[in-house]
Amino acid sequence: MPLGLLKYGLSREYPAPRYFRDCTQPKKSYDAVIIGGGGHGLAAAYYLAKDFGITNVAVLEKGYIGGGNTGRNTTIVRSNYLTPEGVNFYDASVKMYEDLSEELDLNLFYSTRGHFTLAHTESAMRTMRWRAEVNKHVGVESYVVGPDEISKACPQLDIQCSGQAPILGALYHAPGSVARHDAVAWGYAKEADRMGVEIFQMTEVTGIDVKSGKVVGVNTNKGYIETNRVLSAVAGFTPRITDMVDVETPIVIHPLQACVSEPMKPWLDTILVSGSLHVYVSQSSRGELVMGSSLDPYEVHSTRSSLDFVEGLTTHITDMFPFLSNVKVVRQWAGMADITPDFAPIMGKTPVEGFYLDAGWGTWGFKATPISGKTMAETIARDMAPDLIKPFRLSRFEDYELTGEKGAASVGH
Amino acid sequence: MSSRIAKKRGEWINRDKPLTFEYEGQQVQGYEGDTISSALWANGVKVLGRSFKYHRARGILSFANHDVNALMTDGEDTNIRADVWPVSNGMKLEAVNTDGGVIKDKNKYIDYLSPFLPVGFYYKTFYKPKRMFPFWEDKIRKAAGLGKVNFNYPRHIKPKRYAHCDVLIIGAGASGLSAALEAAEQGFSVILVDENRQIGGSLTYDLAGDPAATDTLSTLQAAVESQANIRVIIDAYAGGYYGDNLVPIVEKSGITKVRAQTVIVAAGVFEQPPVFRYNDLPGVMLGSAAQRLVHRYAVKPFNKGVVVTANDHGYRTALDLASVGVEVVAVIDMRRDGAAQDITQKVKDKGIAVHKGSCIYEAVAAGDKLGVKEVVVCPYDETTAEADTSRSVRLACDGVAMSAGWAPAAALLYQAGTKMRYDDSIQQFVPAQLPESVFAAGKVNGVFELKARMQDGRRAAAEAMNYMGKVVAVDSVKQSLSSSPSHPYPIVNHPKGKNFVDFDEDIQVKDFINAAKEGFDNIELMKRFTTVGMGPSQGKHSNMNAIRILARIRQLPVEKIGTTTARPFFHPTPIGHLGGRGFHPHRYTAMHQWHVDNGGEMFEAGIWMRPGFYTPAGVKLSAADAVQQEALAVREKVGMIDGSTLGKIEVFGPDAAAFLERFYTGKFAGQKVGESRIAMLLDEAGVMLDDGIAVRMADDQFYVSTNSSNAATVYREMQRNVQLWKMQVTLVNLTGAMAAMTVAGPASRSVVEQLTDIDVSAAAMPDGAFRTGKVAGVDARLMRVSFVSDLAFEIHVPYKAGLHVWNAVMEAGKAFGIRPFGTDAQRLLRLEMGHHLISHDTDGLTNPFEAHSDSLVAMDKPFFIGQRSLKILAKKPLNKKLTTFVLDQGFNGELPNECNLVIDSANNISGRVTSISYSRYLNRHIGFAFVPPEQTNDGARFQIRTDSGAMVSATACNAPFFHLLES
Amino acid sequence: MKLLQCPINGIRPLSEFTYGGEYRDMPDPDTCTDKEWAAYVHYRNGAPGLKKEWWYHGPSGTWFIAERDTMTDKVSRTYIAGQEEKQ
Numbered sequence A: 001m002p003l004g005l006l007k008y009g010l011s012r013e014y015p016a017p018r019y020f021r022d023c024t025q026p027k028k029s030y031d032a033v034i035i036g037g038g039g040h041g042l043a044a045a046y047y048l049a050k051d052f053g054i055t056n057v058a059v060l061e062k063g064y065i066g067g068g069n070t071g072r073n074t075t076i077v078r079s080n081y082l083t084p085e086g087v088n089f090y091d092a093s094v095k096m097y098e099d100l101s102e103e104l105d106l107n108l109f110y111s112t113r114g115h116f117t118l119a120h121t122e123s124a125m126r127t128m129r130w131r132a133e134v135n136k137h138v139g140v141e142s143y144v145v146g147p148d149e150i151s152k153a154c155p156q157l158d159i160q161c162s163g164q165a166p167i168l169g170a171l172y173h174a175p176g177s178v179a180r181h182d183a184v185a186w187g188y189a190k191e192a193d194r195m196g197v198e199i200f201q202m203t204e205v206t207g208i209d210v211k212s213g214k215v216v217g218v219n220t221n222k223g224y225i226e227t228n229r230v231l232s233a234v235a236g237f238t239p240r241i242t243d244m245v246d247v248e249t250p251i252v253i254h255p256l257q258a259c260v261s262e263p264m265k266p267w268l269d270t271i272l273v274s275g276s277l278h279v280y281v282s283q284s285s286r287g288e289l290v291m292g293s294s295l296d297p298y299e300v301h302s303t304r305s306s307l308d309f310v311e312g313l314t315t316h317i318t319d320m321f322p323f324l325s326n327v328k329v330v331r332q333w334a335g336m337a338d339i340t341p342d343f344a345p346i347m348g349k350t351p352v353e354g355f356y357l358d359a360g361w362g363t364w365g366f367k368a369t370p371i372s373g374k375t376m377a378e379t380i381a382r383d384m385a386p387d388l389i390k391p392f393r394l395s396r397f398e399d400y401e402l403t404g405e406k407g408a409a410s411v412g413h
Numbered sequence B: 001m002s003s004r005i006a007k008k009r010g011e012w013i014n015r016d017k018p019l020t021f022e023y024e025g026q027q028v029q030g031y032e033g034d035t036i037s038s039a040l041w042a043n044g045v046k047v048l049g050r051s052f053k054y055h056r057a058r059g060i061l062s063f064a065n066h067d068v069n070a071l072m073t074d075g076e077d078t079n080i081r082a083d084v085w086p087v088s089n090g091m092k093l094e095a096v097n098t099d100g101g102v103i104k105d106k107n108k109y110i111d112y113l114s115p116f117l118p119v120g121f122y123y124k125t126f127y128k129p130k131r132m133f134p135f136w137e138d139k140i141r142k143a144a145g146l147g148k149v150n151f152n153y154p155r156h157i158k159p160k161r162y163a164h165c166d167v168l169i170i171g172a173g174a175s176g177l178s179a180a181l182e183a184a185e186q187g188f189s190v191i192l193v194d195e196n197r198q199i200g201g202s203l204t205y206d207l208a209g210d211p212a213a214t215d216t217l218s219t220l221q222a223a224v225e226s227q228a229n230i231r232v233i234i235d236a237y238a239g240g241y242y243g244d245n246l247v248p249i250v251e252k253s254g255i256t257k258v259r260a261q262t263v264i265v266a267a268g269v270f271e272q273p274p275v276f277r278y279n280d281l282p283g284v285m286l287g288s289a290a291q292r293l294v295h296r297y298a299v300k301p302f303n304k305g306v307v308v309t310a311n312d313h314g315y316r317t318a319l320d321l322a323s324v325g326v327e328v329v330a331v332i333d334m335r336r337d338g339a340a341q342d343i344t345q346k347v348k349d350k351g352i353a354v355h356k357g358s359c360i361y362e363a364v365a366a367g368d369k370l371g372v373k374e375v376v377v378c379p380y381d382e383t384t385a386e387a388d389t390s391r392s393v394r395l396a397c398d399g400v401a402m403s404a405g406w407a408p409a410a411a412l413l414y415q416a417g418t419k420m421r422y423d424d425s426i427q428q429f430v431p432a433q434l435p436e437s438v439f440a441a442g443k444v445n446g447v448f449e450l451k452a453r454m455q456d457g458r459r460a461a462a463e464a465m466n467y468m469g470k471v472v473a474v475d476s477v478k479q480s481l482s483s484s485p486s487h488p489y490p491i492v493n494h495p496k497g498k499n500f501v502d503f504d505e506d507i508q509v510k511d512f513i514n515a516a517k518e519g520f521d522n523i524e525l526m527k528r529f530t531t532v533g534m535g536p537s538q539g540k541h542s543n544m545n546a547i548r549i550l551a552r553i554r555q556l557p558v559e560k561i562g563t564t565t566a567r568p569f570f571h572p573t574p575i576g577h578l579g580g581r582g583f584h585p586h587r588y589t590a591m592h593q594w595h596v597d598n599g600g601e602m603f604e605a606g607i608w609m610r611p612g613f614y615t616p617a618g619v620k621l622s623a624a625d626a627v628q629q630e631a632l633a634v635r636e637k638v639g640m641i642d643g644s645t646l647g648k649i650e651v652f653g654p655d656a657a658a659f660l661e662r663f664y665t666g667k668f669a670g671q672k673v674g675e676s677r678i679a680m681l682l683d684e685a686g687v688m689l690d691d692g693i694a695v696r697m698a699d700d701q702f703y704v705s706t707n708s709s710n711a712a713t714v715y716r717e718m719q720r721n722v723q724l725w726k727m728q729v730t731l732v733n734l735t736g737a738m739a740a741m742t743v744a745g746p747a748s749r750s751v752v753e754q755l756t757d758i759d760v761s762a763a764a765m766p767d768g769a770f771r772t773g774k775v776a777g778v779d780a781r782l783m784r785v786s787f788v789s790d791l792a793f794e795i796h797v798p799y800k801a802g803l804h805v806w807n808a809v810m811e812a813g814k815a816f817g818i819r820p821f822g823t824d825a826q827r828l829l830r831l832e833m834g835h836h837l838i839s840h841d842t843d844g845l846t847n848p849f850e851a852h853s854d855s856l857v858a859m860d861k862p863f864f865i866g867q868r869s870l871k872i873l874a875k876k877p878l879n880k881k882l883t884t885f886v887l888d889q890g891f892n893g894e895l896p897n898e899c900n901l902v903i904d905s906a907n908n909i910s911g912r913v914t915s916i917s918y919s920r921y922l923n924r925h926i927g928f929a930f931v932p933p934e935q936t937n938d939g940a941r942f943q944i945r946t947d948s949g950a951m952v953s954a955t956a957c958n959a960p961f962f963h964l965l966e967s
Numbered sequence C: 001m002k003l004l005q006c007p008i009n010g011i012r013p014l015s016e017f018t019y020g021g022e023y024r025d026m027p028d029p030d031t032c033t034d035k036e037w038a039a040y041v042h043y044r045n046g047a048p049g050l051k052k053e054w055w056y057h058g059p060s061g062t063w064f065i066a067e068r069d070t071m072t073d074k075v076s077r078t079y080i081a082g083q084e085e086k087q
């Protein structure tokens, strides 16, 4: 029993303070307004306050904090991407995550379990090697392993996949981790609030006021707010916000679904992803199997679930683990993923002065929460994007300089 | 000691079929028809499980699968829901998640630590110092989780069935049965589903000591049975609602996917517990659970009990208990005004004391918290939820039945998009706006009186029929309830807590209060922070009280708090039910069996099975040797490969040439009949997607091949553009209809000419020429190609003739030493020739300029897909380019692999190897790599880093590589 | 949406169809600027609303246009491209 819990048993008054204030009515103006109280928006607010002393900041969230994709994702954190730009960027995020529980003074259950991307075909093996080589080059611990090593880490896995798609090898990525998604949002909210940032829930941005190409304010369901700097960090709602300022992007919205099983005693210690079988799975600290698949095939702006998704997913999960036949799926859900053509994010400045974009996080943005918060805070504070995120600028599409992460991001979020 | 009572009318057990099973080492008797829990309860076994967090002993709560107090394993299956799972002879059961048995569970000490485990305690500690987290995490992981998975469980694939109907009705209680009759009588087909093993819903147990309900049920049942239009599926639940009225019905034997024109949800309500200290002791159960035990299983819930209630249902329960001889000590009514006069009188007539305005302040545990021995009853203030402990009374008892109200079983309604509102008159959420084609009836719709429910079922069916176009009268339903079926706040505060709201997750009232203090004071945040409703029963018995508590904390009406979203599944659903057989369909070429018979090592190439190489029977050959020998045969003699997997599309019509001009990068307008040209396809961004060959067969007819893996997509894109460009073109996909094979090597002409009437001489049939004629007596299309060797013939014949022609070529080639070759040798051969493979040597962003394919793009054409983007790209400097390369003569170090990186002098990534192979013919290692453009010049040197980190020098080298042999 | 109306083959389950993206008018490649072309190639109208989309019925090989509300996932009508008026 850790000592930190003693006070809860011993004190008369409940000893824990509010994580964040109950802000209801925004002020007339702020130095910066952040749209979206997901992990990204809250992290940006936190680093604006912490790194740049900019605390006169409002985070506007139309629902409740963490209620978007932050609270729906399957929490895989990794940096084994394909492009050096991507690997560097996500590696910076992984390093931040490793110390984040202490920094935010909240247990994020950041749990490093190792991550296997299974390859069932020769061409998948080639991609694994490609990623391994780029990862190694950048200093990230990833390497190609054979079936024996996979079996050692996960003896329950049927390497033959019921004869359907035998596993030839995998990309092993030692830093692969999972975390408690809600806690990440709450932790950033708590610490940002402590430094003076105001977080408004049930507060929806309905318009952005642009005069002569510059942001001057935002309209909300709680009135008009003056500000010269607006960050959009709204994931699946991005096109609705960018339409408010007439900024064009390649983002389209596809649902991404996931499900969990009943809790069971721990047996799956690693994170497994199979591109060929379109599934990934890990076991949470509650004992549930957290399972997901690839994107839904067409655009929908809703979080409805489909039966096709669970049918396909469970079929493939039993290819890998035949004995799960009688384990039960408790719940399925979906989020709206903001997809870019090159499976890399869009971060930085836009043609509208004072309007900053943090989007295109698709199925892979949870892992980037700390680093995107930090780099977007810097972008807002200095009105200039740091080098780390330049490859992700919006103008890359006009410049035909796409980033090419498709090979690493399609199933293995 | 048996609590089984004498045979009852309507009971669900078969007394002629006794059976025996084992629970925690103890022999137990039951009957066929018993659930595990009912049989155990009948035998006086009341500790059915341990709770998830505090390891408290638990017994029956809802007895309806609305809680997971009783989860068991038989060693095979885990997390068996004992309340609803039938017993069978010889079962050997144990409760899950105990250490040392359910009674002695070593983890029960955790209950004493609970003051130190505040809500969300795991967020508050275990992370400082960081390195200690793995230690704690391991402990937490082991403590969490319910049952253990059986790794030997066989893969069970349950069949999927499909059904259609006009009206799908979920719930076969009074309203559902009435709805079914109404619709069926009008000629509509009905599927009626109920999760219980018998129809009737609450008519099977909620009798208030009066058999009238049983008579009603018999009448309804007989009417339903006589209706041919009604298909009844029992022991089955509707798993969820999906778009366009798709509802999976989950039975033990598998899933039926029902697609219905209309859906009527008549799923009733879940009983909600009043919340008081120790409301979770074994023996304390919901009123409806007690009624189910009595009427379905003929089991006395307890001998001497107390009923605590906050609605009239407790009185009905008391009457049912009394009717089977349970001594009901008192009805404790939390309402100041008590119940209606008539029912109060009925209870009093049974000699049962009624205490209005009172509550159970706490239940008192019998030894080791394994049961209840008495309750502490106090006056209760409904407005403050406080008990007046100064006036407490203790009542001895061995059980408590509790009723406080209901929550609608509205999950499917929510999933269908129903907007719900809170009805203050019944303190329940009810549908406010239903989606079209979805209807609600009965208690889930807020209608409680039996007669009204039956009318409501008919009303819903009438509305459904009107939706389907049959005009029938819709009678509105009125009910005159004397009091609200649900209490607005059935909570009793207690300074010591352990007044449970969520039994799955061991969440008590103070957890909500404290969560709110920490800022988690809206329903979604509260749910996530406290985990209320996140356990396996998904809030069925807990969400409503959680909402009420939060409303009180926030001093807001319940309506303003709203509900959390109810996601599928209604009950947890086995993976083996949901998943099907993994279909990984393969296609076989006409020559497939020949390959297998002749030692072909078959592998999956997209959807096709292809031979990688051949190891003929009786020959000892490594894969590498086989590949080299096959390649050598092509270089020196002749070889043949099965190319049937190529996409083959015929393009006809007056606009055929114009179409290809727009579709592909090259020129086709001036192409002569009998000639072939490379057909390269780009996307709109100028990225290379495919390359194949287009043959002109007539002025208005082309025969186009595509890469094997792109056959379907290229055909599809052609179809789309024909429509979009409004061109007079007809497309025929011949991919599966035609077999194809390539005969390659210096002797290929000699082999082919024996079999055909076509003049295949060099003069008559130069490279790229296309002819039709007979090959081995079969109508064939013959093409001179040069992908794997300077001299080669591609033969296309109808699928059925494929094997015949293949055999004929093999036979004719014997004298020349012909060998079949597989895809591995093909890869090597094309590499020797210097041909890249799209999507092997290129990636998802490669444009033709980077792949040395400038000559294939006719930028001077008016239009082709990707052209405009290429014009933009042409203005930009290239930063990488594909080159062919060789390793040094006699190289014998660690061989680079495909995807090893090219590293520049500043130790930066400057490219990567996309292909590499040893060629025995050349006795050199050759390959393709992306390198900076300046390094593509013949003779340029660059460095490749191998898997182990060694640097290997490579030299850019023109291809075909055969010039290397000359030097 | 779980069912879709193919203008040739009638109502079929969604699993028989492939989504082909939004129907977009191509700018004139000869007159548009590089920027306009790049925008056409890469940018999408990602906001929810009623959209004209390409759909492909696999078993019969039919492309057609569906007008679909991407928020509610309801299809209001389907037709072969260019034959809108005939419907």
Ligand SMILES: Cc1cc2nc3c(=O)[nH]c(=O)nc-3n(C[C@H](O)[C@H](O)[C@H](O)COP(=O)(O)OP(=O)(O)OC[C@H]3O[C@@H](n4cnc5c(N)ncnc54)[C@H](O)[C@@H]3O)c2cc1C
Pocket: A035, A036, A037, A038, A039, A040, A041, A060, A061, A062, A063, A064, A065, A066, A067, A068, A069, A070, A071, A072, A073, A074, A075, A076, A077, A203, A204, A205, A206, A233, A234, A235, A236, A237, A256, A257, A258, A292, A333, A334, A335, A336, A337, A361, A362, A363, A364, A365, A366, A367, A368, A413
């Ligand atoms: C099922 C699923 C699984 C995933 N798995 C992974 C994974 O394993 N690993 C990984 O790295 N990533 C994963 N992702 C992706 C990841 O969840 C997201 O990229 C990430 O959470 C985005 O965070 P965010 O803060 O940008 O957006 P969100 O958390 O979505 O927050 C955006 C917020 O903006 C609010 N908002 C929108 N419009 C307005 C408005 N007009 N005014 C005010 N507020 C507004 C929304 O309500 C929302 O709360 C997954 C996603 C899903 C759906």
